[in-house]
Amino acid sequence: MKTLLEAKSLAVSFSSGAGSRRIFSGIDLTLKEGGFLSILGPSGCGKTTLLKILAGFHHADSGTVTHGGKTVTGPEKQRLMIFQDFQQLFPWMTVLKNTAFPLRFSGLPRPRREALAADYLERVGMAEHLASYPHELSGGMKQRVALARALVTRPDILLMDEPFAGLDAPARKNLRALVTNLWSDLGLSVIFVTHDIEEALVLSETLLLFSRGTAKDYPLELPRPRDESSEAFRNLREDLYSEISSLRG
């Protein structure tokens, strides 16, 4: 599989008042086409900052990010971000219009755009809410729509920033299954940020452990479908817990 996105020795520090604080340094990562890379780490360790750098919203102090061989200098629609914030949908548009919005600049006629949007909304299980407005939806439904909107233009890469963090356990579980299915059905390439070990284990092909300003690849050999009650899964989870604890020091 060919490499889609590659980051080399990224380093970021925030200057605050007198001195500057290092957030992370020496981060390398690679996403292959059709890959699913999770960045796993505790809250507040700079995972979101890293993802925004990959997206192009922020710039690293040093290091490079390349997408398809080209250096990333800013956000691009081929690399779409799905945010943790439920408010990422536009409140003045219906679910259908929100989803069809990115296609507005594609040159497709409107009926075609809306048909495509409806198709993706069906894939995320929102076919019955086309005419609803975002404020009428639950958090999980909003994130489903955000997923459909991100998929409708078929970007090269999805960058997901803890999109299910604010949801209750059953909703999270459903959405994990949904993302796994979409990933395999549509052949997506995903970088997924999470602080939830199980989430990372259920979803990922490759795993990057992120802690105390450094990151470390973690080999993941788990057959799909992932069974959370299997012994292999449980062993891996235990191993990951101790790994993370040792990283924290």
Next chain:
Amino acid sequence: MKKQLSPWVNRSLYILILLVVWEATARYSGVSPLVLPPVSGVFKVLFSSLLDGSLAANTLLSLGLIAAGLGIGSTLGILLAVGAARWKPARDLVDTLLLIFHPLPGIALFPLVILWFGVGYFSIVILIVHSVLWPMVTNLLSGFESLPEIYRMVGTNYQLKPAAFSFYILLPGSFPQFIAGFKIGWARAWRALISAEMIFGAAGGLGGLGWFIFKRRVFMDTPGIFAGLIVIIVIGMLVEDLIFTAVEKRTVLRWGMKS
């Protein structure tokens, strides 16, 4: 819990009480009818001037001038605000203009407007535009500033061009503030119009509602003055209830952007 009735039920009750108090005062307090005419007399004048078409023509002219002023004022307001949001020097210019013109009452500009633009409809529209434009710009800018950062990020992620971003995200995202600005503009436009018409009078023989009231005043037709005021009040109520409420129901309330 009491059942929620249409606001018109309570409102009609209070209006009725007001009318009864008015009529009673006019009849029994010994106040001259030149100061407070009875309700009946006022409605007689109201209906006769509505029927002979004079009041209707005055009203239509006023509404036309207000529509023109609101249209031009809002459009200019949007252009100025969007320009200011996109381009720093424009922002500084707009801030300066706001500082100069926003607190300036239209009536203070009359002498200049007469000197520069004369005393025709054009001058009245200029004054209405002045009274609409600045609250519109202020409201839109505050709307732009309170636009959630995440909409900006989504727009940037899709690489929207500045014009598309302004049109599809910035403006609809500030719609509640736009409506608030429009409401202020509407109220101020009336004030500007009525005072302008009472100072300029009529151009070319036909004047608006302000002229109607002014003419009644100089000929000491007090019921006529009240009739003109009633028309203004009724228009205000209708616009507030039918137009603004309907627009809000269909937009900011429907979108959950107004609590």
Next chain:
Amino acid sequence: MRNKSLLLILFSLFTLIPGGCQKEKSEDTEIVIAEQFGLAYAPLQVLKETGALKDAPEGTRVRWVRTANATAIREAMAAGRMDIGFMGIPPFLIGADRGMDWKVFGGLSRSPLGLVTNLPELRTLQDFAPHHRIALPQPGSIQHILLSMAAERILGDPQVLDGLLVTLSHPDGMNALLSATEVSAHFTAPPYLMKELNAPQGHLLLSGEEAFGGPFTFIIGVTSAASAKKVEPFLPFLMKKIDEACVFLNENPEEAAKMLAPSYNLPEEELLTLLTAEGTRYGTEVLGLNRFIEFMHAAGYLEQPLSAEDLQYRP
């Protein structure tokens, strides 16, 4: 709860209603006199400068109020808040016609009035075309009635020029005329009249006396029947003082100009020219009341058949 708030609303309504019934009593009788600003009111200015009203009959105090136009005086007198006012004859007649019980107690001044233009193509009233605009203080003012009189005599219809009218105060009217926007002529009074005539191309289309067909009193003094009792002891005194002030103005204009220059904010020489201009005359006689009544009734500005006789103040 609800009843209480209702009562409160009713109460506040009643207190808001203006009434002639709640006049505050004090030991002194206060007489409120309303005037306007302009050279035609010079006798009143003389009274103020010389303090001539200080020796008013015992127990009488005078309070001066200046308003922007006759309409405001009329409204205040209708509400019982003023006792004596000075204004042109037509606004007085319109009030009397609408039912105000008030009387003329004397004249104050005659003044040159005139319709001025700076457009060479305008020579007579016949030259007015639909695109021209005539500025004057307001419909029903003496300027408007004089224009109607001339329109009737020269063009055969008193209202034929009404479609060209623009309501503007004297200074705004002058600015509009001189700035060459759509105002093509201005019916005005001194000092605007002289300033406009001295401007480039300024010329007189019609004088007040031509329009009226003779001399007439510009400003009269009026008192309301509601104040009759209050003003009765005071009015003869006031009339005498006004008369003296008029004589002073007519006979000693230089001295008067010196005295009044600061309050009119004009150079002494200029004020002297204005005080002695042809057509300016101060005096308490009332000229032209009948002719105004006749014309305004015939032209439809007055509905009742008023009689000049009944409108005179009699103690």
